[in-house]
Amino acid sequence: MGFQQLYYTSCEVGLSGFPGFQFNAASDDIPPEVMRRVETLTAYDPPGSVPYNADAQTIAACPVNLCYEPADNGSVLANVVFVGSDYSNRFGNYFAHALVTADLVADLGTTLPIEMWGSPIWARTPVGDTRLAHLPSRPAAGGLLDRAAAGDFLAADRRRREVLPALLTAVVTGMTGQRRSTVLIERDSEAAAHWIAAISYLLPSSLARRMSFATYHHRPSFADLDLVATVPDADVDRGANGFASFVQFDLPAGRASEVRVEPWAELLARIGPVEAGELWAAAARLTGDVPHEPDDWFPLLSAALFDLRDLVKEAGPADVVASAMAGAAWLASQAAELRPDDVARLGALALPFLPDGPAALPGLANLAAAAHGALAHDLAVVVEKRATDLRVASLVDPARAGRQYSDDEIPPPRTPEGRAHAAEQCGRAFYGQVDSAAALRLLEWAAAAGLALNPALLERLGERLIGPMVVARPAGGSAADRLAGAWPELRAGALTHLAAVAEESLERTVEVLSGPFGQGVTKAEAAGWPALADARLVAQGRHAGDQRVDVLARLAARRLARPGGAPARGGAVDPGDTWGDDVPAGARHGGARHSGPSRGGPGHGGPRHPGPRDFVLGADVLRLLWPAGPWTPAEARRVLAEVDPRALAGPPVTWLENAIAREDPGAGAGYLDELDRLRQEVAASPVAASLTGAAAEIIARGADTDRRVAAAARKGPASQAAVLVAELDQLRSADNGSVLRRLERLVDKQSPMLLPEVFATFSARALSAYLRAVEAELRPDHARIDLAARLYYAQYRLRRERSRENRKTGNDLVGFLLGLLVDWRFSTLKTVEHEIHRIDRGAAKEFKDWRDVNAGGWMRRQLAERRLKNEETERRAAHEARRRAQEPGKDHASEPRADGGRGAPPRREDPGQPGPERPRGDR
Structure with a gap:
């Protein structure tokens, strides 16, 4: 359809029908409200330095206002020039040539509004005919501005390149955020036009066509446009209040309002107006369209940057690093929407530009997420390997790496190649100079990642690191408890160490087996280690009070079945073993570790025949099974009946004697009945010959009493009672409970x-x-x-x-x-x-x-x-x-x-x- 045209100036012939400021001529069918907008937009006052008697040269040097205001009811692009005096010789006349279009893209084509600066299509004088024809669409601009000109303008002055990111940020923020004009003060309108052109070329073309601007306005604070340029001697507040009230850039004075520069603005300014269009085109190819929100620009532009290798060179080192990190984040967020080839290509291009060391971690995590999201396998492998190297280094030496990193910062490898690399790096670290704390950190990470570490290495770590740690903290609560079940080989190594400890300390081993680690030790696992199997039985009995005697009987049977009738002893101490020297004291039992086969076996160390003080069941076994004290009479009776008599020597006999001699009348009739039965059963048992002291005396006296009571039974219960009463009278009160209970039973029956x-x-x-x-x-x-x-x-x-x-x-x-x-x-x-x-x-x-x-x-x-x-x-x-x-015969009545x-x-x-x-x- 083309542009509708309007001329506005002070003239004798115009649409108003009388002389003065009016529309000199206009195309048909322009709405009145559009005409009012044009009249307001093109209003012009010359700078204050232009005198009333200015000559033609001065007038020609006045600023030209190329202004543009997009709108749904008609976008207006106008060129306004100062012409000095009007037909009546009145000073202050200007001429405005305005173009109006309902579809700027269709009518202007690829030309941006600012590119109409200096175009020959602009009229400067009024006409006699008040009707103007439409200007054809896509007119040849023939202006003075293009991308190269804008680039040359910026390159000509270092200060321009420095202020450009802030100016670009201010303009876009005013357009897309809280509506606010940006005021640009330049030496002339031509320089202002170059600035506006530079801003337009740095923006996506869709946004550049929505940016309203004016290359000159005498009172910029009254202009409701996105970017308003003016000159130093116009009506503009260049004091502190002006910079506080408006976003203002006074370029001749080198002053500007405070603006927080956005990363995308830094990147675009660094790329420059010549290549910015290519960068935006690459971004559009990735997403199909440019995001409307500026917050989404930087990661998108960063990703697109690495698709243009020549542009990477244009950006500075710091910008490239920041772009690599941002691009990785964008790829991670958009991986599901992008083509796998794009993710793989851009991720591989950005990866070399990530920063060195820990600073690269967020970028690596994002690239890994992008690779897995887009199924870009090759990229995932490369990223996982680099991330793993950083993770392992941080685990080995957190101080040198800065700190340890979480799985959120460095996700565990997922590809087979990445996992194999991680396992290899862990192995190298273990075989290097790494202390126990670092080894533990490595193991925790490898376990969480499910890495398949070397079995021999795992067994060695289990024996020298995990086992001592479990023994040091038998109640649990350490990482060793969690790690012990991560790999069978690691657990086997820990059991090897625990079996060696069992040879030296049954008590410590039982404590471990009563804790989180030991509760999972199975019968099959302990079978190859006699001392460990014994300790496992004791730990079971300790937690199940009703099974203690059963455990004691089984333990006695196991030990009696061994050669020599005593527990087998374990391997020797290796004094040269220094692994885990920083494990807490008490965890290693002098550094002992078993020197036999890793799985153990009944033959290691050889049988040892018991000496004079060796017993099948030691006092440590009894104390561990009955931590609260000696046997009750009922328990002693079960021991007598269920435990092999050959095992009832030494400490078991002592405990049996304590049970026989200890009376507790306050415990009730049931206790005394059991005690009486115990004494009778002991008297009939071969173990009676082993008793000493008070227990032997009690058994002997009880047997004598039983004989006398049995003999008295033929004479009746009174005779039996007399025997018991005589016995009772001879005993101390503390020792008469059993006899007294027999007397009670005699009375009851x-x-x-x-x-x-x-x-x-x-x-x-x-x-x-x-x-x-x-x-x-x-x-x-x-x-x-x-x-x-x-x-x-x-x-x-x-x-x-x-x-x-x-x-x-x-x-x-x-x-x-x-x-x-x-x-x-x-x-x-x-x-x-x-x-x-x-x-x-x-x-x-x-x-x-x-x-x-x-x-x-x-x-x-x-x-x-x-x-x-x-x-x-x-x-x-x-x-x-x-x-x-x-x-009879006696009178009793009177008595x-x-x-x-x-x-x-x-x-x-x-x-x-x-x-x-x-x-x-x-x-």
Whole structure:
């Protein structure tokens, strides 16, 4: 369609119909609002230095304003020149030739608006005909500016190249961010046009066509354009406020506002306007379009830069390094969208320009991600190898490398070639001068990466590094625990060291086997090392208390099956082994390591025959299995029954003696029963001949007591009780628990009818000990009804015997019993009464009377006391009547009674009868 044209000046003939400033001529159908925009955009005031009487030469030297303003309703490109005086000789006239187009790209073609500077198409004088034809599309610009001219302009002055990145950043930021004009102060409009051209050529053409500009404006602060140029003597604030209020570049004065220069601006300025178009074209080929956001430019341009080798040379070393890093990041983010060939080509081109040392790590990580994302295998291999070299160096010497690096910074290799290279580099590091800490770091990284390291090297590391570390920290928490399972060979080496430790210290080995590392040691792994297998059994028993005796029996059987009947001893110490000298003290046990085959075996070191102080089961085994103390009687009985008698020598006999001699009456009846059975079983066992001291005396005395009790059994339970009471009276209180328990069992199993006879044999000491022993069973929380009934019957019968000793025993017994029963519930006491009734009715009647008076409620006590009083009165009257009947012929009516009345005296109360006591409240 072409451009619509407008002329604006002060003239006599124009569209207004009267003289003055007006549109002299215009093409048809230009909207009024567009005409108003043109009028505002092209307004012109000459610089302040131009006088009213300026001559033609001065007027011709005035700045030319080539201005451009894109818009959806019509983009305007205008050329404004100062012409001095108008038709009326009034000074200040200018002439504006404006072009209007709805499609700048279609009408202007590849020509940029700034390239119309100095074009011959611009008119400078008014015409008589007010109608203007359309200017054809794609007119030949014929201007004075192109990329070469812009490049020459910048090259002519070093200061221009220095200010260009900031100016470019300011203009683009004002266009794409917060809308803001950039003011450029230059010596003349021609220089300003070259600046605008340079900016336009550095930008992608699409953005350059959206950049509004003016090569001259007298009052730039009033111009709403992206880049406004002016001259020093125009109406512009060149003070500090001007630079603070506007983004302003005063190039003649060498001053500029503060601008944070963007990396893409630095790169483009370095490339220059001549080659920038080629760089943007290469970027567009990669993505199909140029991103609208400037934040996305630098990584894209950096990647595209390496597709243009000649441009790489144009950029400075620092720019190339920064571009290589940014390009790698962009490739990583866009790998899935790019062609694999592009990723491989650009990544390979950028890789040599990454910085040396640790600074390259982000770039390497990004290139690795890009290579894997685009399936660019060759690039991935090269990148992984270089990254691995850096990672290994940092692990060997973090101080020299700066620090250690994470997997986020240096991802582990993924390609087979990269993994093989990493394994090779680790191996070289291990065989070099590397300390244990560095070796551990290398192992951790190799394990995380899943590298296949040399098996022999791994076994050596396991034996000399991991094993000592595991032993040093048996409770776990070190990296060695995690690493031990990473490779079978490493674990085998660690087990080799642990097996050597087991030969020297069972306790330390059990601690290790109780920790994280040892809990995973299998039976098959420990089978080749007798001492290690023993320690594994002990560790199992230590954690499972109910299996300790089983473990002890198995351990005894294993050791007895070995040649010589004793544990095999391990290999010798290698004094020249210096690996891991910095492992904490105590981890190496003097530097010992096994000198036999790596897998171990029952033959290493040869059998060693036990000496006089060697035992199959040592004290260390017993302490480890029973850390809380000696055996209980039940455990000792199991040991006696399940452990091979040949192993019960030395420390086991001592522990058995402790179990025999140690009495704990407070442990309960079950403990004493087990202790009694233990003593009997030991007495019948061959091990009895090995006992010494108190244990031997206890067994001998117990056997003698058993014989006497067995002999007395033919005479009855009272004779048996007499034997036990005699034994009890001879023992210290601390040693009488077993005999006392036998006495308890004798009482419990006898018929109630025989109990008075049994208790008649009790001495005062025996009775007191017995009552203390059964007291717990007669408290309200236990309330053993059968025992209470049996004891009540026994005292009932004893108190009615003629023997003073028996009556005293009965009184002691009833006093003890009723002192406890008074706290029982009334309902429980009724059950006791029923149980006594089954034995003896009289005893039950007596117990019922005591219960009603002492354990009933207030009403029950009152009724019971009244009933007992009536019964006593009736009993006395009956007794008196019988007495009188036995004395016939005597007048008894006048005889005084014992109670002060007359008639028969009351019956004499039985001295052993427990009379009613003071009520204690309802239970």
